[in-house]
Amino acid sequence: MNLFPPELIEWVDGLMRTYGLWAVFVLVFLESSGVPLPGETAVVTAAIYAGHTDAFGLPELIAIVTAAAVLGDSMGFLIGRKLGLPLLERLAKRFPGAEKRLIVGEYLFLRHGGKIVFWGRFVALLRVLAAVLAGANKMAWRRFAVMNALGGLCWATFFCGTAYVFGDLIREIEGPVGFALLAVAVGGIGLGIVLFRRYEHRIIEHAVSEIEARKTRLHRQVPAPEVVR
Secondary structure (H helix, E strand, C coil), rough: CCCCCCHHHHHHHHHHHCCCCHHHHHHHHHHHHHCCCCCHHHHHHHHHHHHCCCCCCCCHHHHHHHHHHHHHHHHHHHHHHHHHHHHHHHHCCCCCCHHHHHHHHHHHHHHHHHHHHHCCCCCCCCCHHHHHHHCCCCCCHHHHHHHHHHHHHHHHHHHHHHHHHHCHHHHHHHHHHHHHHHHHHHHHHHHHHHHHHCCCCHHHHHHHHHHHHHHHHHHHCCCCCCCCC
């Protein structure tokens, strides 16, 4: 059971055997940038391949996967900041009240962005969207970079190490575990939508006040320019 069709998985396996680590890097990088590709499947396939051959070692694979994940998420963040944010702002102007709802997204990533970026790395589909959403919702770059690096390293180490040690067994549980995590994430998002609709006015007011307070604090931290006489 997998999120992707068997033909696509076979294609990924063929790429792995032909191009090795280059294929892993490209697939993980593109998936992390926002392209829905089976990057995790490529990682598992590469780790199993490394465990049965001497083509490359586990530390080398972890390093490549971590680099691809971190760089891909960074690209996704920039895409969200440069393209996603202006698009959301233009759409918000067309719908009454939408601009305040955008502030809720900004507030969400202000308070919980680190957790979303880190744990989103382990959940199918969120792995594709987390970085783009972080960029579009004005998450601070420094915090994103730290949690992105930690998430990429932990994800790469866990999946590469587990598949390397347990081999083909990981393929049997990858799909069900991925679906379970996705179901939990979807359920959480659904619950969040229900609660947001019920307490929308209160949540928006709180988010607006928090964002305004943060902007005030940042403004006070900026030193006034010296006057040249």
